[in-house]
Amino acid sequence: MIWQTSRFSIDLGSPRVMGIVNVTPDSFSDGGRHGSLAGALRHCEQLLKEGAHILDVGGESTRPGSPPVPLDEELARVVPLVRDAVSLGVPISVDTYKPEVMQAVLDLGADIVNDIWALRQPGAAAVVAGHPRCGVCLMHMHGEPLTMQTALMNGDIGPQVLSFLEHSALSIQALGVEKNRIVLDPGVGFGKTVPQNFSLLANQSMLLAGGYPLLVGWSRKSSLGAVTGLDVEHRMVPSVAAAMLAVERGASVVRVHDVRETVAALAVWSAAQAGS
Numbered sequence: 001m002i003w004q005t006s007r008f009s010i011d012l013g014s015p016r017v018m019g020i021v022n023v024t025p026d027s028f029s030d031g032g033r034h035g036s037l038a039g040a041l042r043h044c045e046q047l048l049k050e051g052a053h054i055l056d057v058g059g060e061s062t063r064p065g066s067p068p069v070p071l072d073e074e075l076a077r078v079v080p081l082v083r084d085a086v087s088l089g090v091p092i093s094v095d096t097y098k099p100e101v102m103q104a105v106l107d108l109g110a111d112i113v114n115d116i117w118a119l120r121q122p123g124a125a126a127v128v129a130g131h132p133r134c135g136v137c138l139m140h141m142h143g144e145p146l147t148m149q150t151a152l153m154n155g156d157i158g159p160q161v162l163s164f165l166e167h168s169a170l171s172i173q174a175l176g177v178e179k180n181r182i183v184l185d186p187g188v189g190f191g192k193t194v195p196q197n198f199s200l201l202a203n204q205s206m207l208l209a210g211g212y213p214l215l216v217g218w219s220r221k222s223s224l225g226a227v228t229g230l231d232v233e234h235r236m237v238p239s240v241a242a243a244m245l246a247v248e249r250g251a252s253v254v255r256v257h258d259v260r261e262t263v264a265a266l267a268v269w270s271a272a273q274a275g276s
Contacts (some may be wrong), residue, residue: 019052142191
């Protein structure tokens with residue numbers, strides 16, 4: 001299976017690791033650590049040395065309770081980094097829901113729009129549909145970051161998540177976006193309880209029914225802290241374990257902070273697959 005993006009046709013025959021590059025002061029795990037352009041570029045280069053296949057740049061925290069970031073501030077955080085990062089030789093994804101940011105980074109050569117709102121913001125779908133090749137990740141989110149953990153989903157959420165994602169994918173295809181440009185993300189932690197998140201993991205293979213690749217992000221999430229009792233800075237091991245379980249259940253891309261450790265775990269998984 002191929003994920004078509006602006007400059008790269010990403011082979012998803014093997015699981016791919018997306019390294020997280022937050023240029024925010026308030027992200028739940030690493031906010032403020034890579035605030036300067038030079039620091040963010042060093043982090044990009046370090047993640048590539050550790051084996052990242054894709055880099056995901058974000059200029060607005062989407063942790064529960066986080067307020068929106070003004071457009072000009074997000075552009076000031078993201079645009080200078082993307083301008084330099086597109087020369088690193090790997091696909092560059094940008095985590096944003098603002099159509100103006102999407103257009104700016106795509107104009108610079110970014111490869112993927114990674115949208116927690118699944119292109120529901122006015123104008124966002126038109127930006128992606130207006131690009132001839134860019135990849136897009138459509139994520140399921142119940143509610144919005146500011147309030148999503150106060151009004152959680154009810155019932156069996158698997159069918160609800162699948163229905164939303166398939167509808168979102170079909171909507172963007174109706175605007176002319178080819179299916180091979182689309183990847184889906186179940187949105188671990190976005191308006192879901194701890195048991196619901198783990199139910200999604202346990203039953204993740206059902207989300208493959210529509211034939212779209214899955215991108216899954218468990219890295220350092222609060223649900224891992226809830227079941228292990230570990231603070232966010234100590235969640236590397238459960239994060240890698242969750243990523244491997246996601247891959248085992250069909251995820252094509254895992255979005256992670258701990259690239260080196262995830263790549264090493266994938267090497268073991270791949271060796272076991274080859275020997276089976």
